[in-house]
Amino acid sequence: MKKLSKKTLNKSFLSWFYGNLTCFSQEHMQTFGYLCAMLPVVKELYATKEEQKDAMQTYTAFFNTEPQIGALVVGMTAGLEEAKANGQPIDSEAINGIRAGLMGPLAGIGDSMIVGTLIPILLGIGLGLSGDGSPLGAIFYIVVWNFLMWFGMRFAYFKGYDLGGKAVEVLVGEQAQAIRDSIIMIGTIVIGSVAASWININTSLVLPGGGDLQKTLNGIYPKMLSGLAVVFCWWLMTRKNVSPTMVMLLLVVVAFVGVLIGFFDPGLSY
Amino acid sequence: MEINAVQAALLGICACLSSMPGLGGTTFGNYTLGRPLVAGLIVGLILGDIRSGIIIGAAIQVIYIALVTPGGTVSADVRAVSYIGIPLAICAVKGMGLDPATAQAQAMAAALGAAVGTLGTVLFYGTATMNLIWQHIGWKAVERGDFGKLYLVDMGLPWISHIIFSFLPTFIITMAGAGMVDVMKAYLPMDGVAMKTLFTVGSLLPAVGVAILLKQVVKKPLDFITFFFGFTLAACLGLNLIASAIIGSFFAVINYKVIMVQNQRVSVTAGGSDDDEEDI
Numbered sequence: 444m445k446k447l448s449k450k451t452l453n454k455s456f457l458s459w460f461y462g463n464l465t466c467f468s469q470e471h472m473q474t475f476g477y478l479c480a481m482l483p484v485v486k487e488l489y490a491t492k493e494e495q496k497d498a499m500q501t502y503t504a505f506f507n508t509e510p511q512i513g514a515l516v517v518g519m520t521a522g523l524e525e526a527k528a529n530g531q532p533i534d535s536e537a538i539n540g541i542r543a544g545l546m547g548p549l550a551g552i553g554d555s556m557i558v559g560t561l562i563p564i565l566l567g568i569g570l571g572l573s574g575d576g577s578p579l580g581a582i583f584y585i586v587v588w589n590f591l592m593w594f595g596m597r598f599a600y601f602k603g604y605d606l607g608g609k610a611v612e613v614l615v616g617e618q619a620q621a622i623r624d625s626i627i628m629i630g631t632i633v634i635g636s637v638a639a640s641w642i643n644i645n646t647s648l649v650l651p652g653g654g655d656l657q658k659t660l661n662g663i664y665p666k667m668l669s670g671l672a673v674v675f676c677w678w679l680m681t682r683k684n685v686s687p688t689m690v691m692l693l694l695v696v697v698a699f700v701g702v703l704i705g706f707f708d709p710g711l712s713y
Numbered sequence: 714m715e716i717n718a719v720q721a722a723l724l725g726i727c728a729c730l731s732s733m734p735g736l737g738g739t740t741f742g743n744y745t746l747g748r749p750l751v752a753g754l755i756v757g758l759i760l761g762d763i764r765s766g767i768i769i770g771a772a773i774q775v776i777y778i779a780l781v782t783p784g785g786t787v788s789a790d791v792r793a794v795s796y797i798g799i800p801l802a803i804c805a806v807k808g809m810g811l812d813p814a815t816a817q818a819q820a821m822a823a824a825l826g827a828a829v830g831t832l833g834t835v836l837f838y839g840t841a842t843m844n845l846i847w848q849h850i851g852w853k854a855v856e857r858g859d860f861g862k863l864y865l866v867d868m869g870l871p872w873i874s875h876i877i878f879s880f881l882p883t884f885i886i887t888m889a890g891a892g893m894v895d896v897m898k899a900y901l902p903m904d905g906v907a908m909k910t911l912f913t914v915g916s917l918l919p920a921v922g923v924a925i926l927l928k929q930v931v932k933k934p935l936d937f938i939t940f941f942f943g944f945t946l947a948a949c950l951g952l953n954l955i956a957s958a959i960i961g962s963f964f965a966v967i968n969y970k971v972i973m974v975q976n977q978r979v980s981v982t983a984g985g986s987d988d989d990e991e992d993i
Contacts, residue, residue, distance in 0.1 A: 458864075460738065466851075466867045467734030468844040475851055475867045482860055496858045503855060510739045559929050562744065563778050564958060569750050571954035573771050576764035576814065580771070581754035585745055592740045621972040625965035628939055631930050632961035634778070634923060635943020636954050641775040642919045643816050666948040670941065672917060676924030677931060687788045688831055690921050698913035702906055709817050709912035 445488055445528050447604075452521060454483040456600045459517045460593075463510035472507035477517065484521045488528040498524065501535035508546045509553020514596040516545050518603025526607065556623060560630035562588070567637045574640075642669035647708035714804045714891060716760065721888045723759045724796045725880035727752070729872070732792035732879055734840065736872060743791060749774040749826065752795030760803060765813040769802050770795075772819035773826035775919040779926035788925075793833020796883050798826035801890045808894030809903070820915030827918050836878045843874040 463476035478499065485498040501524075508516065520538055527533045565584050573580025646668060648656040660667045679685040679693070701707035716724075730737035731746035745751055753770015757763035777794060802822035803813075811818040851866035901907050931937055942964075946957045 460740065462738070462864075462867045464734040464739050464743070465736055466844050466847055466871050468841045468848055469838075470845060471848055475848060475863065478851075478855070479863050479867045482863055486860070492858050495860070496855075499855060499860065503852075555929055558744075559779050559926060562748075563926060566748065566750060566774060566778055567954045568958060570771050570774060573750060573753075573767050576768045578754050578757075578763055578767055581751050581767060584748065585751055589741060589745060592744075596740070617976050618973070621969050621976070624972060625969040627930055628968050629958060629961040629965045631927075631936075631939040632943035632946070632964070633954060633958050634926055635940040635945070636947035636952065636957035637775065637778065637943075638919075638923045638940075639944045639947035640954065641772075642916075642923065643820075644916055644920070664948075666944070669920065670944055670948075672920035673923050673927065673940075674937065676921050677927050680924060680928050681931075687921060687925055690924075691827060691831065691918065694917045694921065695910065695914050698917060699906070699910045702909040702913055707909070707913040707916075709820065709909055709916075 445525060447484060447487060447521065447525050451483045451487045452601070452604060455480045455517070455521055456514070456597060458483070459510075459514055459600070460596055463513065471505060473510060473513070474503065474506050476510070477502050477506045480517050481520065481524070484524055488524060498528075498535070501538055504539050504542070506542060506546065508550040509557060511557055511592055511596055512549050512553035512599060515599040515603040516542060516549065518600035519545075519607055521600075522604040522607040552623070556626065560627055561591070563637070564630055564633050567633045570637065570641065638669060638673055639666050642666070642672065644668040644672050646706050648706050714760075714807045714894075716800060716804070716887050716891045718888065720759050721884045722880075724756065724800055724887050725883040727755060727759075728792040728796040728879040728883040729875040731795055732790065732840065732875070733837065734844070734871070735792065735879075736868075736875055747791035747795055749777060749791075749795050749799060752799055756796065756799045756803065760800065762803065762807075765803050765807065766799065768813040768819070769806065769822040770799055772822045773798060773802070776823055776827055776922035777830070778922050779929075788834070789827070789830035790833030790835075790837045791830075792879055792883070793836055794826050794830035797833065797886050797890075798829035800887045801825055801829065801893075804891045805894050805897070809898065816916070817912055820912045822915070823918045824911050824915035827915075836882060839878040840871075840874045843877065844871055847871060847874075 459476060459480035462479050463473050466475040467473070481499065481502045485495050489495045489498055502520075520542060523533055523538050523541070527535070527538070565588050569580035569584035571580065572583055646657050646660070650656055650659070664670070676690055679690050680687065685693070698707060727746060729735065730742050731752070733739075733743040733747065735742035735747065737743070737746050746755065749770045750767075751770070753766045753768070753774070754763065755766075756770065757766020760766065773794060777789060777791070780789060780791065799822075802825045805825060806813055806818045806821055809821075811821070813819075813822075847866050847870035850870070851863060854860070854862035854866065927940060931940065943957055943961065946952045946960060947954075952960070
C-alpha cells in the first residue's frame with residue numbers, strides 16, 4: 444500500500460502555490476504549474492522512469508481555473524493518483540475527466556468569491572485605513588490577504604487530497620450556495636460604500652436662475668451623480684455588451700463634451 | 714522630480730514580480746504586489762515619499778478594485794498600472810504643484826493610471842507569447858522524461874520574458890517619463906480644454922471599476938438595492954468601510970438563515986406533495 448509522505452505533499456503544494464501561473468501562455472495557461480505540482484507526487488508513487496512518464500502524461504492536458512481555489516483540484520488529483528498507484532479502479536482518463544469537469548465551475552466560484560468579493564472587501568477596508576496617506580491600509584491588506592490565502596489554499600489542497608472526488612460536494616452543496624450568496628451580499632454592500640467614498644463626480648453647472656446645480660442635487664440625494672455614473676457604466680457593459688476599454692473611451696468623450704458645455708470644470712490653474 | 718537609475722531598476726524588478734503572469738506567484742505577486750494600494754506603499758518607499766505614493770495608489774486602486782481576468786483575458790495590466798502608472802502619476806502631481814490629497818490630484822492620477830494600464834496590456838500579451846518558447850522546451854523535456862527541467866521551465870526561464878517585457882519597459886519609461894511633466898506644463902495649460910477633460914475623465918473612471926465588479930453580482934436592476942444600501946451608508950450616514958462591512962455582515966447572516974429556512978420548507982413541501990399524489 445503506497446502512501447504519499449507529508450513532505451511530498453508539502454512540496455507539491457508549494458510548487459502549486461508559487462508556480463501556478465509563472466509560465467503562463469494563452470495556449471497552455473496553468474498546465475506547467477500543474478506539471479510541477481504533480482512531479483513530486485508521481486516520483487514518489489512510481490519507481491521506474493517509464494511509469495513516471497506515463498503518469499506525467501496525464502497532466503499534460505490543458506488546465507486553467509482560478510488558481511487559488513484550484514489548489515483543491517491539485518490536492519484531489521494527488522489523492523486520486525495515489526489510489527491509482529495502489530491499483531484501485533481509476534485510470535488517467537477518469538482523473539482528467541474530473542479535472543476538466545471542475546475547471547469551469549471552480550473558476551466561476553473563485554472569480555466571484557475570491558477576486559470579486561474577498562479582494563474588494565479587503566481592499567475597501569485598506570482604502571479606508573489609507574485615505575489620509577497612512578501606510579496602515581496597505582499593510583493591513585498585505586498581511587490579511589496573504590494569511591488567508593496561505594492557510595486557505597493549504598486547507599483546500601489537503602481537503603482535496605483527503606476527500607478525493609467527494610470534495611466537490613463541499614463546494615456546490617445547498618449550504619455552500621447559501622453561504623456564498625450571503626458573502627457576496629457583504630461584498631456588494633461594501634462596494635456600495637467604496638463607491639460613495641471614492642467616486643467624486645461633481646458638476647459646475649449654474650442654473651439659469653443663479654442656483655448651483657450640485658447643491659440642488661445634494662439636497663435630493665448626496666453623491667447622486669457618482670451613483671448614476673456607476674449605474675450607467677453597468678448598463679453599458681451588461682445590457683449593451685460594451686467592453687470596459689470602450690466604456691473608458693466613451694467617458695473621455697463624455698468628459699470632453701461636458702467640459703465644453705460647462706457641465707464639468709475641475710477649476711485648476713498652475 | 715527625478716527618478717534615478719537605481720530607483721527605476723527597483724521599479725522594474727517589482728514589475729517582474731507583480732504582473733499577471735508574474736514571478737512573485739499569483740497570491741503574493743499579482744494579488745499583493747500588483748494591487749495599486751500596495752504598490753503605492755512600495756513605490757512611495759522607492760521614491761522616498763510614502764504619503765504621496767499611498768494616496769495616489771489608493772486613488773488608482775478604486776478603478777481596479779475588481780480586476781478579474783476570466784480565461785486569461787485582461788483589460789488592464791497590473792504591472793503597468795502599478796509600477797509605471799503610479800511613479801509617473803507621482804511625478805506629474807508633484808511637478809504640477811498639486812497636493813496629492815486633493816480630488817484634482819487623484820483625478821489626474823486615475824486618468825494617467827488607466828491610460829498606462831490599458832496600453833500596458835501589450836506587455837501582458839508579449840510575456841505570454843514569449844513563454845511559449847519555454848513551454849516548447851518543457852514539452853520536449855516531458856517526452857524525454859527529463860522532469861527536472863520542468864522547474865526551470867516553469868519558474869526560471871520566464872525571467873527572460875520578464876526582463877524584456879516587464880523590467881526594460883518599466884526602467885525606460887519611468888526614467889524618461891519624469892521629465893515629461895515640464896513638457897506637459899509648457900504645452901497644455903491647466904485651464905485649457907485638454908487638461909480639464911483629463912481631470913474630468915479621472916473623476917469619472919472609478920465608476921467603471923465599480924461597474925466591472927457589479928457586472929458579476931447585479932443581474933437585474935432590483936439587485937442594485939444591496940449596492941445602494943451600502944452607498945447610502947457612506948454617502949448619507951458618513952459611515953466608514955469597516956462600519957459598513959459590519960452592517961453588511963449582519964444582513965448577510967439574516968440572508969443566510971432565510972435561505973436555509975426556505976431550503977427546509979422546499980424539502981418539506983416536496984415530501985408532502987409526494988404523499989398527496991400517492992393518495993390519489
